[in-house]
Amino acid sequence: MTIRNQIRSGRVPLAAFALAGLLLLCGHAGAAPLLPGAPAETTPGTDTFAGLTPVADESFTITAYDQSSNPRFTATVESRVLEEPSGTLDFAYQVTNDVSVGEPDSIEFVTLTNYSKFTTDADFVAGTGNVAYKDIQRASAVGGFQISMDYSPVANNIANGDSTDWVLIKTNATSYDNNGTTNLQDGATASVASFEPVPEPISLGILAVGGAVMLANRPGRRSRTVA
């Protein structure tokens, strides 16, 4: 039976969905949860970089200005991609509130995007900076689009000259790009580009096949064929 016939008979969509489901299950098998809409970590500060292989590293510096164009803080965000022995990728972030005269604000809230479609297990790596978040959560919207970290209690403020402990987010992704964002807030806001997980090409391929199959089987096309 040719592929065209399989498509027409509706067998390929079933096979494609089964394969996609199998791959998704494989991805989920090793993941511990930072579920959308849920808090993280019952044992914070216990993760380490041990056994991880560095893949990519980048950093950006940005100044946040208020509505009167006054600078409120200047921050450097460094992000890294690390590979687990299993081949999945972890993402790490560190925020530094650069020493800057006349810029009074601490940084009190940080969000990371885009984690939709991926399982996540987040923690900070203790002792790699001088402040840690109070808590970390994953949004419930759009499949857990963003991960939010609260530094608002005084003891957790990212004050002038402070660097956060590295935040390590373990995922089931195997590909990445640098179209993600790290958002920073206090008296003003700023966003910089950072690494994010992306669907691997095979998943995109499956999606493309699924889309093509659906297009091929759409009712209008069938009725025209019959006619």
Place this chain on the structure above:
Amino acid sequence: MSSSTSKCSINRVDKMQFLKARNMKRTWMRYVAPACAAALLLAANGIASAAVVLPLTGGSGYPDGNGAAFPSAGETYQTTINSPVEYVTTPLGPGSVYDLRFYIQTQIYTTPAGTVDFVYQVHNISDNNNSTSYGDSVDRLSVQSFAGYAVTADYLASTGSSSAGNDVAPVTIDRSTPDGSVVGFNFQDYNSQNLFQYTTLIPGAYSDYLVVRTNSTTWQNGTASVIGGEVGQVTVQVPFGAIVSVPEPASLGLIALAGSSLLARRRRSGR
């Protein structure tokens, strides 16, 4: 003879001691005890209200939703100012975006003492109603600058929206270090006092009235910013002008106690 003299002098000493003790007891009952009770009552009042008193150099706390007893007697409404709508989008893929839209309303009130109170309300109007736009939630609002001003903050429960899930209270309120310029309201948080309470300012939701009492005498433009999966900021009103010295209730109690003690001491030495 000598024994009767000595007995008499002992009686005199006893009587003097008795009178002294009685005077002290009367003084205590008349002045010190009521002052202590008043001070304790006022201090307890302050604790019970659980409005978050934010120190000049930063701090944070859990509000209780009584709006710092807002409005107080004689408080006068001045004006309401809506910020422009801020609109931020992030591409999510072909034909779809992550959408953050919001505006912030500021209401301004003045007290009989001449101080200004600010009432902020965030309305998340992110577009979440079709297949091409995913609405962003608001995790946190921050407003600046309050540097140098005394700040007591709280929210006023059930003033957001009558629609279920669209009336959102902040879980914590904080003030930045080291200069206290930024007052922040966290919406997305697990309340450590109630682990099952999960809040966030979802698309369509209004925050409750966020009441910020200050000792400023007028107001000016400042900056309010929000953060979710995206960030945005708008102009709102914040404190400005001279600082009015208004002692807090607990301080008033302590002053009353000190005054009563001094008065009692003066009366005792006069006798």
